[in-house]
Amino acid sequence: MNKFKPWKKLPIWLAISAVVIIAGIILTVLLGFNTAAERPDNLQLEVKYDITVVNSEQLQDKLESYCEEVLKSNSLTVSDLQKTKGTGESGEKGALNYYFTSEISAETQEKVKTELETKLEADNDLNGAYTVYLAWHTETVTSATDYIWRGAIAVGVVAGLIYLGIRFGLGCALTGLALSLHDALFTLAVLAIARIPVYASAPLLYASVAALLSLALWLVHCIKLRTLKKESETPLDAETSVETAYRGAWRWILIIAGSLAAAVLLLGALATNGVRALALPLLIAVVAPLYSSLVLGPAVHLQVRRALDKFSRNNKTKYVGKEKKADK
Numbered sequence: 214m215n216k217f218k219p220w221k222k223l224p225i226w227l228a229i230s231a232v233v234i235i236a237g238i239i240l241t242v243l244l245g246f247n248t249a250a251e252r253p254d255n256l257q258l259e260v261k262y263d264i265t266v267v268n269s270e271q272l273q274d275k276l277e278s279y280c281e282e283v284l285k286s287n288s289l290t291v292s293d294l295q296k297t298k299g300t301g302e303s304g305e306k307g308a309l310n311y312y313f314t315s316e317i318s319a320e321t322q323e324k325v326k327t328e329l330e331t332k333l334e335a336d337n338d339l340n341g342a343y344t345v346y347l348a349w350h351t352e353t354v355t356s357a358t359d360y361i362w363r364g365a366i367a368v369g370v371v372a373g374l375i376y377l378g379i380r381f382g383l384g385c386a387l388t389g390l391a392l393s394l395h396d397a398l399f400t401l402a403v404l405a406i407a408r409i410p411v412y413a414s415a416p417l418l419y420a421s422v423a424a425l426l427s428l429a430l431w432l433v434h435c436i437k438l439r440t441l442k443k444e445s446e447t448p449l450d451a452e453t454s455v456e457t458a459y460r461g462a463w464r465w466i467l468i469i470a471g472s473l474a475a476a477v478l479l480l481g482a483l484a485t486n487g488v489r490a491l492a493l494p495l496l497i498a499v500v501a502p503l504y505s506s507l508v509l510g511p512a513v514h515l516q517v518r519r520a521l522d523k524f525s526r527n528n529k530t531k532y533v534g535k536e537k538k539a540d541k
Contacts, residue, residue, distance in 0.1 A: 223512035237402020247408040258311040283329045366421035373428040381435040388514040393424035396501040423498040430506035437461045451518040470503040
């Protein structure tokens with residue numbers, strides 16, 4: 214890293230990013246994102262039960278065994294099972310939710326429902342007052358929470374840019390804006406090119422996370438630049454300033470991004486299938502900001518800093534003030 218000078222190779226980084234982003238845009242227009250992780254057309258078998266079953270673990274186990282028996286006899290493979298425990302005090306219903314990744318014909322759906330109802334009616338313990346309710350329906354993945362999170366992240370990005378501008382100056386804010394836009398587009402492009410399975414509503418979430426993390430990693434550079442400016446007795450030129458700050462920032466950037474990547478991998482390894490499909494593509498939203506912070510950011514900021522310094526010098530040269538009138 215000591216001999217690596219990414220700010221001298223800006224055309225290379227721009228070419229790489231341009232190829233990836235343009236290819237991603239083309240594939241997104243032609244094919245869209247791979248939404249294989251989504252389950253809008255697949256079915257969920259929901260079996261609800263009321264307080265009679267809620268209060269008995271034995272009845273809950275018996276109900277679950279009946280469901281598994283009927284599904285197995287109809288050669289249906291369950292991809293996920295989620296159990297909701299009802300509360301006897303409030304009369305809240307419990308539920309067994311079976312999810313399927315393969316297509317199920319309408320005839321099979323009706324057959325499963327009929328067979329399960331027949332078994333439950335024949336069981337005096339479960340039949341009782343018809344406490345079990347069956348329903349086939351499609352799973353709705355996108356909820357209001359998704360939009361709230363995306364909106365919150367977007368607000369965080371805007372707030373981060375404002376903070377950079379006030380705290381570290383216009384140059385850092387402009388670079389941060391460029392990097393956040395780049396990382397959001399780069400993340401979407403990689404998702405489209407690699408055909409990574411995602412939920413239909415997830416790409417914008419990943420792009421927002423990438424933009425927010427991009428600002429967080431760029432903040433490490435900004436802190437080093439500000440510290441360097443305070444400690445230097447004489448003003449440093451743009452390249453010296455960028456290089457010195459980079460030497461002190463790259464290790465911290467690797468530590469932060471590496472820790473986040475490890476956390477995402479751990480979450481994906483331990484989570485359920487549904488959460489895993491949402492979590493693992495987040496690695497792209499971590500790698501993209503890491504790439505931009507280590508190589509693209511310093512190169513872009515050097516050009517921004519040079520442009521602002523030149524603009525400042527030109528303004529000082531042009532302004533000479535009013536001539537003092539001679540005394541009469």
